[in-house]
Amino acid sequence: MKLLTGRRSHLLPIMLFLLLLLLPGTGQPQTADERLTLGVLAYRPVPDTEQRWQPLVDYLNAAVADLRLDLKALNYDDLENAIAAGEIDFVLSNPAHYVLLAHRDNLSSPLATMINLVQDQPSRGFGGVILVPSQQRELQQVKDLAGRTVATVSRKSLGGFQMQAFELRQQGVNILRESRVLETGMPHDLAVDTMLRGEADAAFVRSGVMEGLIHEGRLDPEVVRVLNPLPRSEFPFVLSTRLYPEWPLVALAHVDEQAALKLVTAVLALPHGGEDARRAGIYGFTLPADYRPVEQLLRELRLPPFEQSPFFTLHDAWQRWTWLIVATVLSMLFLLLLSIGMLWARRQVARQQAHTMNLLRSLGEGVYGTDRTGRCTFINDTALEMLGFTHEEVIGADQHQLFHHHTPDGREYHVEDCPVYLTAMDGRVRRLEEWFFRKDGRGFPVELVVTPVREQGKITGTIAAFKDISQRRRAEEKLQRQSEELHRSNADLEQFAYAASHDLRQPLRMVQGYLQLLVRRLGSRLSSEEQEYIFYATDGARRMDEMIVGLLNFSRVGRKGDPMAPLNGRAPLDEALAFLALDIEKSGATMKVAGRWPQVVASGDELTRLFQNLLSNAIKYVPADRTPEVEVESSVVGDCWRVEIRDNGIGIDPSQQPRLFKVFSRLQSRKKFDGTGIGLALCRRIVECHGGSIGVESAGSDQGAVFWFELPLEPKLAEEPDPDPDHQGKYHE
Structure with missing residues (x-):
């Protein structure tokens, strides 16, 4: 009807x-x-x-x-x-x-x-999850599901199909028209099993199902991944869609x-x-x-x-x-x-029923009702306990003047701005955070919901439900203080690393200088063994100086480089190739550059250093009997700029890849390939300072490697990258 x-x-x-x-x-x-x-x-x-x-x-x-x-x-x-x-x-x-x-x-x-x-923990909502097999690397975005087969318990399932279909519709994919939907029937476990058997490319399930299967030992978390993961704040399960209210x-x-x-x-x-x-x-x-x-x-x-x-x-x-x-x-x-006659009687019963239901809904939270003038008509025991008033003190009194009269900073709260008063005037439901005062004058924050009461289409009053959120506020303030303290601590640590590295070079230069004087003075009088000792000492001092310089460069990222400014992504690559021209000519390396090079907001000299380190590794770490071949490809993926640098070098053993990008981490012997162990850690720091991410892909030893990084097209800087967290480690240095 x-x-x-x-x-x-x-x-x-x-x-x-x-x-x-x-x-x-x-x-x-x-x-x-x-x-x-x-x-x-x-x-x-x-x-x-x-x-x-x-x-x-x-x-x-x-x-x-x-x-x-x-x-x-x-x-x-x-x-x-x-x-x-x-x-x-x-x-x-x-x-x-x-x-x-x-x-x-x-x-x-x-x-x-x-x-x-x-x-x-209490949860007032749930969402939908899109699962795909881990090995399905071609499925990276929800748009990639177009033309694929999707397993679901039923098209009638909200958390198991409709939420995901709505999310896809928002991103331009009509799953009902552009994909094949395979209905397995309840429970949701069947949709996951269908996907793992290869009968579907993806599975739509309700939030919590994946974690439940993992907890029961029925699903290996390594064989699946979540498509379109969304930030979930305090919600404990992974999500591919927004949260919707729980079951009624x-x-x-x-x-x-x-x-x-x-x-x-x-x-x-x-x-x-x-x-x-x-x-x-x-x-x-x-x-x-x-x-x-x-x-x-x-x-x-x-x-x-x-x-x-x-x-x-x-x-x-x-x-x-x-x-x-x-x-x-x-x-x-x-x-x-x-x-x-019956219609009139039913209206009378419905009116009494509505009043009774409104009272019942107040159970469990502080609830009070007002007439259109703002005077309290009823209040439950929970509200009286939180406010410290008696029933007689509240009924008939103006709720705004009684416990809603000032703002937290002591300013007068005018009744014209009171949400209870506004709802009584315009009939709108209001959900917001407010500040109430107890009888003893102490204030406390509340989460307030104000709903109009209507009789025969006219607003006759309001019902206000509230709960004390003091504990939540304290937790938020504590988290903010901890974040600020962590920021200061990281800044102090970075400054210390810079100062220590700078001061260490002075005595190291003295060691190198005196070793050189010793060689000049003694000359041919030194035996071959003594010359070897001095060579080792000189070489060690040289490598120590290179490591200190690397640490200085590492600590300067984000502080001493060019300021963030719009630039063409190809410009820093060309500058890095110019710096490496001699190495490219000496090695006979071939360089191929392709793709779309967009306008980005970045630090020019830091991007140049990023390209220079990655290209230098691609040229250096190649077997002696092989000519280096390097391909650099740029693309735009969503709102990110992605660059891939592919080489035909010695590759990376998958078991060693967790050590990549760590400071002073080396995968190759220094006798085979010289280096300080800082280059790729510096690359990781540059990328993270630009709000991006970096990684590597390699099939194994002697299979070459593809280093990639992604930066946001719009400036979205990271707060402060850790100097050396347990990130993926360094390549060959």
Whole structure:
């Protein structure tokens, strides 16, 4: 009925309503001893799902004396069939299923929203994950899934398909048209197994499934990787999509209002993080979340119930419901007076029901209500405990003047800016952080949600729910202080390395100078053994000086180079080739340069040094019987500039690659190849100072290597790279 617009939307609902009054059993309350059934969507094996949720059902049966609740854990299709057959009264399912039920069965807001328990922490959302085999190197971005086969439990699964499809749609890929979708059925484990058997190129699963399989020993984390990983802040699982609100608890349309009230009272009274909640694997339940993002997802993907055009005509109604319209018109004459009386009675019951539900939703968090003038009409015990007032002191008082009167810095908080006052005026729901004051004058930060109360379409007041976030604020401030201290510590360490390296060169020059004087004085009087000793000492001092110079250069990166400025990426390469012209000519090396060289924002001399070190290694580390062949290719990948330097050198043993890019780390003997062990560590530092990344690929010894680095096209500098973390180590030096 929600698809009708204008005058068409008035006729059909009235006729349907009158017809329903004639149907036997409609609107009849359920008997007190009738058993009710809770249907739960099983996205893991059904026995596991039943075992998880049975403690919650046991708790509800114990909490409500005259309510007997049975549990049915079903996959999506079986749950839909059970709902259609009238076997289910309450549903705990994913948000997409709730949106479908709400539009199809004309349901209102859910009773409550589940708070999941993830790694012993409350989680109010979940997302989708895109898994691909680790060896599938051609799948690097979600766009690469176009034309591929994707395994999923069902196209109807929100976390197992629809979230990923929406993410792909935002990046220009219509997975339903451009790829092959292989449905495996529940549980999500089957989608992962299908991919690992090679029957699909990727698997779409709900967040937490991969970690659960790894924890159970059923999945080797080395054989899969996550495509499109997103930052997840405090969320403990990997994500390929944004977070969406957790599962809602819904009462179906035929459920008696009193039965629904009893159930939601018990559900919201379930202690957060208590033993009963943890036995069910959850943290508890809270006020219904905002499911509009889920509706937006379904509309964008044109998934049920939005798969058809929203425009509907009277002709369409007549074609579809001819018998219904005729029966309704015939019934209207007989039932007109009766329907008016029942409509008035139902409105009175609905008004009382709405007020009662608003009070019940306050359980577990501080909640108070106001009229349009801002005076408190009710407040729960949790709020009184946090504020330190008594019930008599709050009821009838102006909430703003009582505990919302000043800002944290002591400035007066004008009532015209108060979110409770604004919601009472414009009817908008507001979610924000505010500052409340206790009776003793101490202030504390709160997370506040203000919702309007409407009666007959008019705003009559507000309901405000809040919780104390002092502990979270302290944790954020502590993290900020630690970050600042770490920044200062890194700066001091860098300055120390620079000063120490600079001061060490002075005595080293004296050692070299006196050794040279000794050779000149004694000349031919030195024996061959003595000359060898002096050579070793001189060579050691020379290498020590080269290492100190390398350390000086390492410490100067990001501080002493050219400032960041726009430049063409080819310019520093050409300058590096000019510096290496003599080495290239001497070795007979061939250089090939290709690709697109974009405009970047970088330090010119540091990029030159980066190219010079990488190209010098590509020329140097080649077997003596082989002419060096070097290919340099540039490309733009997304918002990054990528450069690959390919050589035909001695290659890198895969077992040794973890040592790459470390300071003073060498993979080759100094007798075969000279070097200080700092060159590639310097490259890594230059790249990280530009906010980029660097790496190497090699099939093994004598197979050549490809060194690559990526820099952002727009300036996005790293905060401070560590002088020598456990990064991938150095190449040959």
